Amino acid sequence: MSSVPISRETLVSAASATDVEAAWLDRLLLAACEMPVAEGEVAVVAFLVRAVGEIFPTFGVGACLVTPPPRSSSSPDATLPSPGEQRLFKYVPDGEEHRALGVDPTRMFPGFAYERVLEVEPHGTTLHISSDDARVEEHDTPMMHVVRRAALALERGLGLARAHAKATADARELRVLNSHMVQAEKLASLGQIAAGVVHELNNPLTSIVAYTDWLIRKAGPTGDPDSLERLRRIGESSSRILRFTRDLVAYARPSSEVPVPVSIRHVIEQALAFCEHVIAQHGADVERVFGDDVPTVRGMPEQLVQVFVNLFTNACHAMPADGGVLAVSTQLNEERTHVIVFVDDNGHGIATDHLQAIFAPFFTTKVDGRGTGLGLSIVKNIVDNHGAEIRAERSASGGARFVLAFPTAGA
Numbered sequence: 001m002s003s004v005p006i007s008r009e010t011l012v013s014a015a016s017a018t019d020v021e022a023a024w025l026d027r028l029l030l031a032a033c034e035m036p037v038a039e040g041e042v043a044v045v046a047f048l049v050r051a052v053g054e055i056f057p058t059f060g061v062g063a064c065l066v067t068p069p070p071r072s073s074s075s076p077d078a079t080l081p082s083p084g085e086q087r088l089f090k091y092v093p094d095g096e097e098h099r100a101l102g103v104d105p106t107r108m109f110p111g112f113a114y115e116r117v118l119e120v121e122p123h124g125t126t127l128h129i130s131s132d133d134a135r136v137e138e139h140d141t142p143m144m145h146v147v148r149r150a151a152l153a154l155e156r157g158l159g160l161a162r163a164h165a166k167a168t169a170d171a172r173e174l175r176v177l178n179s180h181m182v183q184a185e186k187l188a189s190l191g192q193i194a195a196g197v198v199h200e201l202n203n204p205l206t207s208i209v210a211y212t213d214w215l216i217r218k219a220g221p222t223g224d225p226d227s228l229e230r231l232r233r234i235g236e237s238s239s240r241i242l243r244f245t246r247d248l249v250a251y252a253r254p255s256s257e258v259p260v261p262v263s264i265r266h267v268i269e270q271a272l273a274f275c276e277h278v279i280a281q282h283g284a285d286v287e288r289v290f291g292d293d294v295p296t297v298r299g300m301p302e303q304l305v306q307v308f309v310n311l312f313t314n315a316c317h318a319m320p321a322d323g324g325v326l327a328v329s330t331q332l333n334e335e336r337t338h339v340i341v342f343v344d345d346n347g348h349g350i351a352t353d354h355l356q357a358i359f360a361p362f363f364t365t366k367v368d369g370r371g372t373g374l375g376l377s378i379v380k381n382i383v384d385n386h387g388a389e390i391r392a393e394r395s396a397s398g399g400a401r402f403v404l405a406f407p408t409a410g411a
């Protein structure tokens, strides 16, 4: 944008200035059309201050942008300054100075004797024009016609920028909602497929497991060791398929259980009983520390047992071959609003960049199809359904620690 050569005299006097004024208005109109509304209100103010500054290069031109509080906290926009923030913009020939200041925004140009402040928005953003010439304060000069129009253009630009930011945030929210819906639909179809798979597989698999068991018992301890080993492998593999199909159903099927007051300690004991086999298989020692004052939580007991069965099973799988320690402890938080449960093991631990990913469906580091990666995503689903929280971290021994927080029944 090149500036029309003007003198201060021409600027502030109304006489014979129609042509100059028309030229300024042309340039302002062009600038108003080019305002970068898609880049946000900061960009719009900076742009307009620059445009007005280039039209009136010998004057002090600036603006104070006041950002209104966001309408909805669910659509924060990182490009917007925080609510109520003031930013001052000053035109300087090689780029606009722009900073957030706590100074009096009615006096942006203390170097000049006079400063005219135009309200762009009620009790908000202002446009400033400053000079040593007292006539800058007069109302009916060609310059002030242009500046008033610049204030109107800025008001419009700010409105458009905010509308654009809101539309972008809405579109983003819509995309997130959409992806949640797609995920929910996927789960629903996964549930239907799983139910079908389980139905078809359950009976033959149960027969395989039962007959393998029967054959092992029939062969007795004196049977051919190689054949016995093969039978055991058949039994283990079929049990694994059974577990997988049940996990799939548990993952996708809505539960019909209703919430009741539950003792977390009781849930943990039940889960430990269920895991007796895997605990013994991995030579794990179980340590329990149950806080005395731990109240009940509200929840679905069967689902809560499933949470701890999955956590204990994982802990055992991660343990060293010569055994390890599985430590479970419960306590009431200081505010007495949540029951906190710690599940620690001294296994191989979880890589730092996996600490979040482990809760995603089908995430597994277990090789040869030993893990389906559904265990922790089931845990996460159940925990979420209980309004509870879970996170994974490193335990003191370098193994894994899971921390769960359940709202107490009275909370």
Ligand SMILES: Nc1ncnc2c1ncn2[C@@H]1O[C@H](COP(=O)(O)OP(=O)(O)OP(=O)(O)O)[C@@H](O)[C@H]1O
Residues within 6 Å of the ligand: 247, 310, 314, 315, 316, 318, 345, 347, 348, 349, 350, 358, 359, 363, 364, 365, 366, 370, 371, 372, 373, 374, 375, 376, 377, 399, 400
């Ligand atoms: N206590 C633990 N110690 C170390 N790694 C763990 C522990 N618990 C979970 N993990 C990691 O998280 C991954 C996901 O666990 P998750 O229970 O979801 O699936 P999985 O155990 O691999 O398979 P499955 O569906 O049979 O449970 C595991 O593969 C493992 O890498």
Ligand SMILES: [Mg+2]
Residues within 6 Å of the ligand: 310, 313, 314, 371, 374, 375, 376
């Ligand atoms: Mg698991």
